Amino acid sequence: MDFVKENADSARLAYLGDAxxxxxxxxxxxxxxxPQPAETxxxxxxxxxxxxxxxxxxxxxxxxxxxxxxxxxxxxHANVPRHATVIQYRRATGLEALFxxxxxxxxxxxxxxxxxxxxxxxxxxDQAASxxx
Numbered sequence: 292m293d294f295v296k297e298n299a300d301s302a303r304l305a306y307l308g309d310a311x312x313x314x315x316x317x318x319x320x321x322x323x324x325x326p327q328p329a330e331t332x333x334x335x336x337x338x339x340x341x342x343x344x345x346x347x348x349x350x351x352x353x354x355x356x357x358x359x360x361x362x363x364x365x366x367x368h369a370n371v372p373r374h375a376t377v378i379q380y381r382r383a384t385g386l387e388a389l390f391x392x393x394x395x396x397x398x399x400x401x402x403x404x405x406x407x408x409x410x411x412x413x414x415x416x417d418q419a420a421s422x423x424x
Contacts, residue, residue, distance in 0.1 A: 299391075299392070299395060300366075301362045301363045301365075301366035301384075301388045302366055302367075303391070304359070304363060304387070304388040304389075304391035304392050304395070305363050305366070305384045305385075305387040305388040305391060306387075306391065307387075307390075307391035307394060307395065308363075308386070308387030308388055308389065308390035308391030308392070308394070309387045309391075311387075311390045311391060311393075311394045311402065312335075312336065312341070312386070312387060312390050313332075313336060315390075315402065315403075315406050316332050316335040316336055317332065319335075319406075319410070320332060335410070337372075337374065337375065337383075338371075338372055338374075338375035338379045338380045338382075338383040339374065339375055339379050339383075341379075341382065341383035341386045341387070342375075342378070342379035342380075342382040342383050342386075344386060344409035344410065345360075345382045345383075345385065345386050345409075347408050347409050347410075347411065348386070348405050348408050348409050351404075351405065351408050352389075352405075356389055356392075356393075359388055359389050359392045360385040360386065360388065360389045361385065362385075362388065363384050363385035363386070363387065363388020363389060364381045364382055364384060364385030364388075365381070365385075366384065366388070389405075390402060390405075393405075
């Protein structure tokens with residue numbers, strides 16, 4: 292299936308990106324031998340955690356990637372999770388849209404690179420953990 296830009300609005304990109312992010316997190320936790328990956332994953336997949344990750348990723352984005360992130364961040368949000376602010380939720384949606392876009396364009400190495408930037412502080416930046424989903 293080929294990526295068609297006209298069919299990929301920000302909400303759809305975020306929908307896909309949510310799954311892509313989850314797979315990257317799971318691969319990383321399995322690769323590092325996390326004893327409780329389901330619990331640890333929550334530190335990566337919440338709106339707050341993704342919003343924090345955006346801070347570390349933003350300086351490394353290309354103009355095109357930043358535009359995709361901004362469109363995702365600014366798309367209409369029907370609801371916000373109880374444990375997140377509107378800003379955190381919007382930023383997390385932008386992050387998910389970006390990763391959905393990277394998946395559809397086949398930029399798996401770039402996804403791994405950005406994921407590493409997001410979590411460089413946690414000591415789990417082993418490339419094997421963030422390799423292709």
